[in-house]
Amino acid sequence: MKAVVYTRYGPPGVLRLADVEKPVPKRGEVLVKVLAVSLNGSDWETLRGKPLYSRIGGPFRPQHHVLGSDIAGRVEATGPDAALFRRGDAVFADILSHMGGFAEYASVPQSALSRIPAGMSYEEAAALPQAGAIALQGIRDKGRAGAGQAVLINGAGGGSGMYAIQLAKLLGAEVTGVDNTGKLEFMRSLGADHVIDYTREDFTRNRRAYDLILDLAAYRSPLACRGSLKPGGRYLYVGGSVATLLQVLLLAGLLTGRTDGRKIRVLAARLGVQHLTPLIELCQAGKIATVIDRRYPLNEVPEALRYLGEGNAKGKVIVTVE
């Protein structure tokens, strides 16, 4: 089968389309004919091996040679003890732990798969898994955003931010989206009440305070972010620099028990499409839209990743596999 492979960390140029062995589903696995894969910030990070957390499992060379984690497709075959699905079922999954989506076929543990809900396209199903889980847990479950609360989403013009802005608005929050100049209009179109261009303004210095800061691109000092929280406010680190991550972990311990209740935490999202039901229902009811910025064929995965990594993508970028 065709797959886009790489054997060393680097820019999109290290990727190449190659003929590789079609996987054979092992016990409990299902072979999926991949029809659509969405790109995530994590693909870009694991391609380059930056930040350092993207090298967990492969400090010097990539652990997995095929990237791509959010897949949608059709069941082609089932392995031993994998009776939950049948050939032809339309399914989707987040396979971040072992990757392999930028390929014609992927072998997936049946526990990671769900059927694509009625009326949902393969592309929308591929867009949802990782970005949807981060938005749902970061805004609703752990972020506890609610009516009248001030919510700031840093990195709001990307994949997770696209769902996070809409969800926070639906919950009645006043939303500030932060991203680069080219994404300001896009964030407004999703419902953001205020937008901040991070290339011109540091949101930690504008003297505004928030009930929730969801940090999808955490490169600023968490102590400064804490200064932008209202009493009782929450800061959640989702992705960004390792230095910020370590500071968050340190501060979370040091500040425990402080009386004004401001909390600094890492969001460790529970990934898996089985947790996405509330978001899927909102999508099906037409209350949350999946915005697909661009589509690329499999052989153009390097261009697609470059587009994402250079900060152009507004919403999701999808690779469609023939």
Ligand SMILES: NC(=O)c1ccc[n+]([C@@H]2O[C@H](COP(=O)([O-])OP(=O)(O)OC[C@H]3O[C@@H](n4cnc5c(N)ncnc54)[C@H](OP(=O)(O)O)[C@@H]3O)[C@@H](O)[C@H]2O)c1
């Ligand atoms: N915690 C968890 O459980 C978990 C699970 C999976 C993934 N993640 C992480 O979640 C993060 C977000 O993923 P995603 O797929 O939503 O990424 P994405 O689609 O690439 O979106 C990130 C957005 O942040 C913007 N950005 C970059 N630097 C910024 C800065 N200094 N200030 C404000 N915005 C900035 C990017 O635009 P520009 O680059 O261009 O300007 C982009 O629009 C990734 O780091 C990923 O590793 C976390």
